[in-house]
């Protein structure tokens with residue numbers, strides 16, 4: 001018999017059809033609702049009534065609280081999905097842009113401030129006056145979880161954890177270098193049972209990122225000093241304005257053929273699958289410095305809507321393992337670019353420090369002067385391996401094709417080789433018109449005739465496009481002076497080269513005459529010293 005029955009003087013019910021309600025929680029299970037009502041009635045007149053009422057009320061509140069928590073936890077487990085975006089993975093950029101566009105940062109109370117940076121496209125710019133060019137950016141840390149609505153769903157964002165195990169205070173934009181170098185994770189929780197919502201969200205972040213970057217080519221760089229953990233090798237992002245293919249001056253057909261080849265490759269994935277051939281294609285652009293190899297690759301990537309993943313084998317911390325990880329983390333339709341690929345083969349230490357045109361290379365400024373830690377077999381594995389399949393384009397550049405191992409050059413690894421050369425007359429003419437288009441210089445009578453004068457003043461096969469560009473930059477608004485001044489500039493440049501050749505010859509004779517003790521100067525160092533001593537004269541001539 002229950003206490004309640006005793007108090008009422010009743011027999012216990014013979015047919016308890018329903019078992020008592022058993023809500024979760026300890027208090028609720030010990031007191032039935034009916035008991036509570038009767039007890040309240042009995043005690044309403046008693047001395048302890050008010051105190052017990054309070055006690056009961058407290059118990060009810062606690063039970064309610066536990067019930068609510070239990071329900072939330074149950075819902076949390078069953079009705080939400082969480083995904084993690086890890087810094088170093090390309091998708092991290094997508095989510096950060098998305099959060100900025102959704103204005104989630106508005107509820108943030110903690111920001112990291114940094115100077116405006118062209119590498120970042122979506123930090124919060126807090127300048128109140130729109131006419132003032134913001135020179136500082138505020139990056140929310142998202143350390144405190146924040147809720148926002150997206151397409152009618154509740155979404156929670158928080159940032160914690162640190163793949164590198166370090167401090168997370170550097171914020172979600174903790175890029176390497178002067179901005180701090182810690183990795184971070186952004187967690188997104190969507191409160192829904194429908195898994196499709198999550199994939200829709202991720203797809204939307206990706207599409208928005210592509211849309212924002214439409215005018216740019218996105219270049220992912222790998223800074224191996226900032227390992228964020230396995231697979232996180234692409235730590236820095238650069239955005240370059242897309243360059244039209246037509247702005248690259250090359251002999252007729254070079255660019256068109258490359259473009260056609262790459263487009264066909266991207267459109268024929270099924271053919272590769274059916275033929276059982278890995279869907280990958282390799283290109284090697286080779287030739288003297290400053291002839292447009294890198295510019296071509298950037299322009300192609302822009303035209304084909306591909307993101308570039310660029311690394312240099314010259315970096316001391318890029319070894320076979322790093323290269324493998326970096327290549328295998330490139331998404332489908334990413335373009336892997338390895339510049340100065342020749343540095344993976346032989347040390348230049350025993351070379352004479354001159355490039356293939358007899359020009360000295362300055363130590364430390366050119367990748368090819370540095371011995372790479374990557375081995376040939378490591379490189380071939382990456383080009384052949386899984387990391388380079390799945391619709392990936394592989395581009396390599398070199399100034400020294402003769403130094404490449406034939407194993408690298410075989411079809412299947414390098415499918416197309418494109419030679420770049422020094423400027424011939426038609427390209428000098430075209431370069432002049434690129435600098436001084438008739439549309440921008442309508443008052444300049446006979447701009448085409450000036451271009452012809454310019455081209456006639458440039459001896460074919462002597463200068464790179466970059467060198468001529470350097471000269472023309474000194475005459476931005478004066479095409480006449482540029483056209484008529486080029487001959488004098490050419491003469492001075494050639495004279496300087498001859499003087500450099502003479503000095504090199506004399507030095508070699510001196511070196512041959514006396515025995516060397518110790519290490520002496522490294523190759524190219526003596527040339528670098530020569531360059532420094534003659535630099536002011538060259539610079540003055542270079543700017544016209």
Ligand SMILES: Nc1ncnc2c1ncn2[C@@H]1O[C@H](COP(=O)(O)OP(=O)(O)OP(=O)(O)O)[C@@H](O)[C@H]1O
Nearest residue numbers: 247248249250288289290291292293294295465466
């Ligand atoms: N053929 C060209 N047409 C137009 N501009 C060019 C051309 N070649 C070089 N340039 C200009 O010269 C500069 C350097 O070019 P780029 O980096 O593409 O040369 P590169 O061949 O890759 O040199 P390196 O072998 O030293 O890497 C760029 O500013 C580019 O605009």
